[in-house]
Amino acid sequence: MMRLKLRIAGYTKESVVDGPGIRFVVYAQGCPHRCEGCHNPETWDFGGGKEISEDDLVSLISDTRLLNGVTFSGGEPISQAKEFASLAKRVKSLGLDIVTYTGYTFEELLEMSIKDIHIKRLLENTDLLVDGPYLASERDLSVPFRGSRNQRLIDVVKWKSENRMSDTD
Numbered sequence: 001m002m003r004l005k006l007r008i009a010g011y012t013k014e015s016v017v018d019g020p021g022i023r024f025v026v027y028a029q030g031c032p033h034r035c036e037g038c039h040n041p042e043t044w045d046f047g048g049g050k051e052i053s054e055d056d057l058v059s060l061i062s063d064t065r066l067l068n069g070v071t072f073s074g075g076e077p078i079s080q081a082k083e084f085a086s087l088a089k090r091v092k093s094l095g096l097d098i099v100t101y102t103g104y105t106f107e108e109l110l111e112m113s114i115k116d117i118h119i120k121r122l123l124e125n126t127d128l129l130v131d132g133p134y135l136a137s138e139r140d141l142s143v144p145f146r147g148s149r150n151q152r153l154i155d156v157v158k159w160k161s162e163n164r165m166s167d168t169d
C-alpha cells in the first residue's frame with residue numbers, strides 16, 4: 001500500500017483553544033477560500049508548507065500524552081480530504097476525537113460528499129465541525145473556538161444520529 005502523505009503548514013502538540021480539551025492540531029497547507037482578514041495567508045499556497053507521512057503524524061500523536069483529540073485546521077483540510085479522512089480514521093482508533101475546521105459550510109460539504117467519497121469519510125470521522133469562512137466583518141473572539149460569528153460548531157455525531165448518513169465502511 002502506498003504511504004499517504006499530507007501537506008501541512010505545521011502542527012501543535014498541545015492546544016486548548018482549538019476545540020474541547022487538550023488537542024493535537026494539524027494545520028493543512030493550501031486553502032482556496034482567501035478570506036479577507038485571514039490570519040494565516042501563508043497557508044494558502046498549495047505548493048507551500050511541507051509534506052509529512054501519515055505514519056509520522058500518527059506516531060507524533062500517539063506519543064503525546066493526555067490528549068482529548070486531534071483538530072484539523074487550516075488552510076483547508078477538505079482540499080486534502082482523502083489524506084485527512086485516512087488520518088482521522090487512525091486517530092479515532094486511538095480513542096481520540098476529531099474536530100475539523102473548514103471554510104466551506106456544512107451544507108456545501110454535504111452536497112460535495114455526494115460525489116466525493118473522501119469528503120464523506122472525513123465527515124463521518126469528524127465529531128465536531130467548525131464551518132464557514134472567516135468573515136472579518138463578523139469577527140468575534142468571544143465565541144468559543146471560532147474567529148467570527150457566522151462560523152458554527154456542528155455536532156456531527158448528533159447530526160448523524162438524527163439524519164440518515166450511511167457509513168461507507
Ligand code: SF4
Binds near residue numbers: 031040043075133
Ligand atoms: S478558510 Fe481559513 S485559512 Fe482559508 S482563507 Fe479563510 S480564514 Fe484563511
